Amino acid sequence: MKYKRILLKLSGESLMGAQGYGIDPERLAVYARQIKEAAASGVEIGIVIGGGNIFRGLSGAAKGFDRVKGDQMGMLATVINSLALGNALTDAGIDADVYTAIPMFPIGEPYSKWRAIDSMRRGRVAIMSCGTGSPYFTTDTGSALRAIEIEADVMLKGTRVDGVYTADPEKDPTAEKFDVITYDEVLRRNLKVMDITATALCKENNMPIYVFDMDTEGNLMKMLRGENVGTLVTC
Ligand code: UDP
Numbered sequence: 001m002k003y004k005r006i007l008l009k010l011s012g013e014s015l016m017g018a019q020g021y022g023i024d025p026e027r028l029a030v031y032a033r034q035i036k037e038a039a040a041s042g043v044e045i046g047i048v049i050g051g052g053n054i055f056r057g058l059s060g061a062a063k064g065f066d067r068v069k070g071d072q073m074g075m076l077a078t079v080i081n082s083l084a085l086g087n088a089l090t091d092a093g094i095d096a097d098v099y100t101a102i103p104m105f106p107i108g109e110p111y112s113k114w115r116a117i118d119s120m121r122r123g124r125v126a127i128m129s130c131g132t133g134s135p136y137f138t139t140d141t142g143s144a145l146r147a148i149e150i151e152a153d154v155m156l157k158g159t160r161v162d163g164v165y166t167a168d169p170e171k172d173p174t175a176e177k178f179d180v181i182t183y184d185e186v187l188r189r190n191l192k193v194m195d196i197t198a199t200a201l202c203k204e205n206n207m208p209i210y211v212f213d214m215d216t217e218g219n220l221m222k223m224l225r226g227e228n229v230g231t232l233v234t235c
Contacts, residue, residue, distance in 0.1 A: 007147035012050035032092040044120035048143035051077025071135030082129035101133030140198035158214025163231035209233040
């Protein structure tokens, strides 16, 4: 395998599947099967999942909601998704531990770098919820932070798009895909790969980002075998 330890970021929004809200069990199962296959190949796996399918602090604030409270609700949404994913992994026959950046035992274990690494070394998947644990951040930034902390070889951003494009491929049919792009180029072109904070954190700590379509079953293993199924963001 190309990488020994990965941090996989899954978006909450993708969990909705075709339903348009909440958690689609079919989509969860597609993720669980791919994660199980990757774990069986000996890759150590940490996961951060978003909460956009349930609540986003920014959309709350737009309706007059206190931003910090809204962000706390968003972080709780990531816990709900993490529990759902942990359960789907158990159903698929792979053990997972859910960690929370904000202590809320017994819903999850309090997060620490060493606990997460210990889970992964024992062949279990470490799901790290609550993003960074602080408001005004996103789970993209949370996953960049966790990838760096747990000393992952790469941060995989699994989305519904198969890489980084010159423009939004869902809106602009002339958009072209990059195989490799630098952090600086992403920032300069203001490409919506991840938010600026997350991209800058990866840049400062030399954490490569790989953007790929995780909703297509089999892509995670293809990526880990070194096949070109997405875009690498590097220095
Ligand atoms: N959030 C936060 N701090 C973090 C991570 C997330 O406050 O470190 C909140 C924020 O309100 C965000 C919500 O949780 O909108 C859900 O996360 P995100 O929007 O990143 O989810 P995704 O877009 O990946 O589904």
